[in-house]
Amino acid sequence: MKTKNKSYQPVSPDNQKLISNSDMELISKQHLLEMQSRHTIRDFSDRKVSYSIIENCLRTACSAPSGANLQPWHFSVISSPSVKSQIRKAAEIEEQKFYNDIKKDEWLTALEPFGTHPSKPHLEVAPWLIVVFSERYGELEDGTKRKNYYVPESVGIATGFLISALHLSGLSCLTHTPNPMGFLSKICNRPSSNKASLILAVGHAAEDVKIPLASTVKKPFKEVVSVF
Numbered sequence: 001m002k003t004k005n006k007s008y009q010p011v012s013p014d015n016q017k018l019i020s021n022s023d024m025e026l027i028s029k030q031h032l033l034e035m036q037s038r039h040t041i042r043d044f045s046d047r048k049v050s051y052s053i054i055e056n057c058l059r060t061a062c063s064a065p066s067g068a069n070l071q072p073w074h075f076s077v078i079s080s081p082s083v084k085s086q087i088r089k090a091a092e093i094e095e096q097k098f099y100n101d102i103k104k105d106e107w108l109t110a111l112e113p114f115g116t117h118p119s120k121p122h123l124e125v126a127p128w129l130i131v132v133f134s135e136r137y138g139e140l141e142d143g144t145k146r147k148n149y150y151v152p153e154s155v156g157i158a159t160g161f162l163i164s165a166l167h168l169s170g171l172s173c174l175t176h177t178p179n180p181m182g183f184l185s186k187i188c189n190r191p192s193s194n195k196a197s198l199i200l201a202v203g204h205a206a207e208d209v210k211i212p213l214a215s216t217v218k219k220p221f222k223e224v225v226s227v228f
């Protein structure tokens with residue numbers, strides 16, 4: 001993205017809603033229940049999903065806050081069977097090495113309750129793959145590098161917006177992080193400023209889908225929240 005330095009110019013936000021306290025209670029509770037029903041899905045059906053739904057979800061992700069509004073992300077959106085097949089092949093090579101690496105023993109033990117393995121059919125079965133890239137630095141009009149700020153935080157927040165939007169649209173997804181992920185820049189033809197952050201496989205869950213019990217157990221609220 002090319003940007004010029006601009007001075008501060010105040011404008012009013014588009015949508016300033018006035019919602020009553022009781023409505024806010026209701027809305028926040030409904031949102032909580034809706035989001036609590038989200039789970040990572042690892043088995044997909046091949047049921048088609050139209051691009052317009054994916055685009056709306058991506059536009060939601062692009063509305064996320066980011067350090068200095070530099071939006072240091074790029075989403076490569078893939079439905080092409082041949083590109084999906086290339087990604088699956090490359091990912092499974094890395095996954096096989098990962099699962100055979102005895103130095104990763106502790107990590108692999110942590111993964112056991114999730115029943116994951118090096119075979120990744122979802123990379124071909126899910127109708128859409130969204131590869132999320134972090135833009136480590138931008139480019140100024142004169143071609144020099146421009147620093148981006150809080151890149152992992154910004155990309156993480158945008159990805160959270162995306163996962164929420166997909167779920168609220170009735171879709172399922174899998175956050176997949178083959179390790180390492182360098183092959184994704186090559187397949188998706190991204191410049192060296194871009195670093196793959198994760199793959200989201202997106203679609204509808206397979207009919208007989210199961211999720212790991214371990215994923216349903218979240219830390220006690222009091223352990224993760226302190227109120228002063």
Ligand SMILES: Cc1cc2nc3c(=O)[nH]c(=O)nc-3n(C[C@H](O)[C@H](O)[C@H](O)COP(=O)(O)O)c2cc1C
Pocket residue numbers: 038039040041042114116174175176177178198211214215216
């Ligand atoms: C950054 C990140 C990386 C993940 N990588 C993988 C992965 O490579 N493979 C996988 O099967 N699940 C992966 N997951 C999914 C997690 O295992 C899952 O979110 C967790 O078990 C909680 O389950 P839930 O999403 O159903 O609440 C990842 C999740 C995150 C946030």
